[in-house]
Amino acid sequence: MLNRLRVRFSKDRKFGESLRNILGFYPRNVALYRKAFTHSSAALEIKEGVKDSYERLEFLGDAVLGTVIADYLFKKFPYKDEGFLTKMRSKIVSRVQLNKLSVRFGLQKFIEADFGFSKNNHSVNGDVFEALIGAIYLDKGYDFTRRFIQDKVIQDHLDIEEIEQTETDFKSKFIEWAQKEKKVFSFVVVDEIMNGSERQYIIEARIDQQVLGKGQSISKKKAEQIASEQALARLGS
Amino acid sequence: MLNRLRVRFSKDRKFGESLRNILGFYPRNVALYRKAFTHSSAALEIKEGVKDSYERLEFLGDAVLGTVIADYLFKKFPYKDEGFLTKMRSKIVSRVQLNKLSVRFGLQKFIEADFGFSKNNHSVNGDVFEALIGAIYLDKGYDFTRRFIQDKVIQDHLDIEEIEQTETDFKSKFIEWAQKEKKVFSFVVVDEIMNGSERQYIIEARIDQQVLGKGQSISKKKAEQIASEQALARLGS
Known part of the structure; x- marks a missing residue:
């Protein structure tokens, strides 16, 4: 029993440290982040028909990400109308863009999925990226998440000017x-x-x-x- | 000049106090809230083609409201899947629901619109409600806005169980x-x-x-x- 706890603890610590290397902070509630990377094919059923997988976190993270991007664009483009802001945001949070971000952060290696399920599945990378944002929000609060997205996602990985030029064709x-x-x-x-x-x-x-x-x-x-x-x-x- | 400032100051104070009566707090940046109630028909042009009206705040408020409702539902329904959460949220933030909330809060009397524009215009009430959320977010931050929505909007005005029963027909x-x-x-x-x-x-x-x-x-x-x-x-x- 004690041994099992020890194994669990050491696994959590290793996972927490890998996350720190990628995200720049050490997570408080490691279990949340595990869930963010668990595809339903590898998840336990917590109640009839409901699996302990990333989909609920993805729902939350999608909303949080949308708000942070809205806030960022609102302030960056004080003279642009809501049509422009809406269009810019949908380009930034498009599936293609989220999949790319997920790969850039190297999130693929954390994904837990059952055999036979391909991690290269088109949208799972982007889903997991949103779920991660949901986990950070629950773990560290909105203001922390906003700073994380602004500094580590937008600043480091997005070229806003380039995105502005790209017409979604x-x-x-x-x-x-x-x-x-x-x-x-x-x-x-x-x-x-x-x-x-x-x-x-x-x-x-x-x-x-x-x-x-x-x-x-x-x-x-x-x-x-x-x-x-x-x-x-x-x-x- | 001094007199004009005095008039402005007294008008702002009156507006701020009316808002406090409705919202339960005194706004810091009154100008933001004025903008939240200004329809484009009554707004000044701040730059070619861009009016100082509520639409940009509405864009922001829509996102913030969506996130707060997502957070609320995520925690209230720990065993419901993301399909349920998405559906519930869209019922809560539907045009019909937002228009109702706006009227319940008595926001209509604040709306600045040009003659010939009917304040009974179907969606302006809901728009203004979202813009108000955007103004509160910019004025007081996310956590304050979240508490405001949970305590003053959800608690006081929404019957979540009833909404759950209602099929959107x-x-x-x-x-x-x-x-x-x-x-x-x-x-x-x-x-x-x-x-x-x-x-x-x-x-x-x-x-x-x-x-x-x-x-x-x-x-x-x-x-x-x-x-x-x-x-x-x-x-x-």
């Missing part, structure tokens, strides 16, 4: 995905609707004739963008 | 809206798509033959719900 990404996976993609105008005196196009993004996204806009380009964004979300890319 | 709301406005509404199955072996229905929600929302699902009911939700968003309800 969902159509290109959708086509890239299809080409990589060797699938046949198509964009099909399936309907034109008169909205008052405005003509709106409804365009579907398809993979192998299967509809994965639909966009509606007065501009065909814009409708394709919306359809592609939807399709990518469905593909988890 | 967008279809009924859409029909109610149409009947109130004496418009002809319809739901039309415009397409059926085979998705693998699954049949998906595409259903449009229309007002006077104009398409306002489209839903896609294997269940007709669900597709109608999605179409109605989209239509309501477009109608600003």
Whole structure:
């Protein structure tokens, strides 16, 4: 019993120290961080149907991250309107960006998942990054988390000016995905609707004739963008 | 000059005291709260194309409110999964709910808007409520705002158990809206798509033959719900 406690304690300490090397601080409640890295395939059931995995922390971390980024952008761009702020934030917290951040922080090695589950699974890296933010928030409070995100995430890893320049081009990404996976993609105008005196196009993004996204806009380009964004979300890319 | 300052000072003090009566604390930076109640129709332009109105604060407040509610639900429901938490949160911060809260707090009387703009405008109340949260956050910090929302908003004004029971029924709301406005509404199955072996229905929600929302699902009911939700968003309800 004592021995088991000793093993547990030493494992926790090692994990805590690895985290310190990456995050720059030593966690108080190590169990929270363990949970942040536990995929449901490797998690225990704490109650019928509810697993002790990272999803709940991810929900919390997603909100905290969104608020800290909102605060940062609000202050950095005092003369930009809410449309700009919203767009910038969604670029910063996009799946692609979060996956990248997770890899840069080297979080992959902490992920606990069952055999047969690939750690390279598209979105698990980003999920775990958000869950980690949730764990830090519960462990250390909001102000600490805000400073961590500003200093260690934004400052060290994000190029805000570059992100500002990048137009999110969902159509290109959708086509890239299809080409990589060797699938046949198509964009099909399936309907034109008169909205008052405005003509709106409804365009579907398809993979192998299967509809994965639909966009509606007065501009065909814009409708394709919306359809592609939807399709990518469905593909988890 | 001195006189003008005196008038300004006395106006600020009166405003600050009215706020204290409603919020339970005296604001530090009164100007922030003024901005939170200023609709763009009554706002000055601070830079070309950017008005000194509540929209930026609303963007910030929306994020802060979402985080505080996430934190609250995370702790209140330790055995519920992230799907439940997400759904509960979106019910709590729905337009309808925020408009109600705004009216309950009596925020309407503070709203500065130009003549010809109706304060009864559907969503301005909720917008202003979120902007107020943004102002409190900037003025007093996150922890203060969290306590304010938990004690003065959730505790005093929300019935979490009741909200948990309520299913958000967008279809009924859409029909109610149409009947109130004496418009002809319809739901039309415009397409059926085979998705693998699954049949998906595409259903449009229309007002006077104009398409306002489209839903896609294997269940007709669900597709109608999605179409109605989209239509309501477009109608600003």
